[in-house]
Amino acid sequence: MGATFACSEDRKAQPYQLMLAALTTAQSSVRRLGVSWPTGSGKTRGMLDVLDNWYASDRGKIAIFPTSTIANNFIIELMNNPGQWRDFVTREASRQSVELYSAKNNLNMPFIKDTIALTGRLGRLGSDGYPGGPLRIFSYSQAGGSGAFGTQPNAVFKIPRRTKNPYDNCDVILDEIHNITRPDLSDKADKTVRIGILADALYTAKNIRLVALSATWFETQVSEYTDILKIVKGLENRDSATDEGFLLYYNQFPKEIFATTVPVNPRLTLPGVVEVPLTGDSRAKYRQKQKDFTKNPPKRQSPDVALSRYCNNSLFASRQTDETLASAGEKSFSSKFDTIVEYIRNDPNKKRLLLIHRPENARGYAPAEIATAGQG
Secondary structure, eight states: OOOOOOOOGGGOOOHHHHHHHHHTSTTOOOOEEEEEOOTTSOHHHHHHHHHHHTTTOSSOEEEEESSHHHHHHHHHHHHHSOSHHHHHHHHHHHHTTOOSBOTTOOBOHHHHHHHHTTTTOGGGTTSTTOOSSOEEEEEHHHHTSHHHHSSSOOGGGGSSOOOSSTTTTOEEEESOTHHHHSOOTTSOHHHHHHHHHHHHHHHHOSSOEEEEEESOSOSSOHHHHHHHHHHHHOGGGTTOSOOTTSEEEOOOOOTTTSOOOSSOOGGGTGGGOOOOOOOHHHHHHHHHHHHHHHHSOOSSSOHHHHHHTTSSOSHHHHTOOHHHHHHHOHHHHOHHHHHHHHHHHTOTTSOOOOOOSSGGGGTTOOHHHHSOTTOO
16 A cells, blocks of 8 residues: 555554554554454554554544553553654653653653643644654553543544544544443443443444554454454444454464463363352352342343353442451452462472462462472
């Protein structure tokens, strides 16, 4: 197409990453694109390249992530990888004599966020190496909240002009879009409402440039995939004859990129799966949710998928106090996790690494209970 696009050679881009970079240049006719890459294939790298392509765009740029923590981690990646945004932040820090790193080697997050958002410098858009428009990095909840839809919206939604839908005329990149159509049932009600508002706005937005990424377009039903694609295509394309041009798909696992699983033969690994009966409060919470979903089926997920969220433990779902936990015992609230702890307790000659989705899941266990002295 005769365009130049961001994809630094020293980062050894894969062909599918080069394709995403090419499809998101200013010269590209692609305006709404869903990206389906498997976990570990470099979605973060792809997002950085897209934002580099949008650097000179005179529109507001919004990067949206499931949580504020993930959003901050993306800023760290932005500063760790070569690109125009990092160069701009570095130049501004030098010009203003601002330290980018603290004595503990932590990034100066407030300065970086204000710099890429062009706080107080919107009058210099596109001049002297400045970006063509501000970049804001939000969580889902923020992107669907008052900062976008309130009476005093963030300045990024006013570039180039403010409309009824704040996402009109914006450049938007969205991470883990499946969380919009299949929200976490443990989220608070107001957060779920804001995510729904965001989904509707992205669907109806006019003249938007949208890139939405996920490795999990569906779990158990094809309808989960079509729900995501509906948002990606938008209201303006709902009657398009095909889905051609709206999805960039890559689902291969070449050895050059992905580690080889050992043992390769699945029959050697599946016998190691241990069934753990739910007990105590875990079983009670599961049974209660089973009844609830029978009477009132979840709107965004199948009952089986929604119910699966309650078979691990009830610590988070029940909001148990430490006193209740101590009196009832960990096994009552964390049947599966307790089984794992017992397993590693019985093998004292190995180091232990426990990866936990939520810190609350291990709240009933002190480190000393998991690992013997001097190990863990």
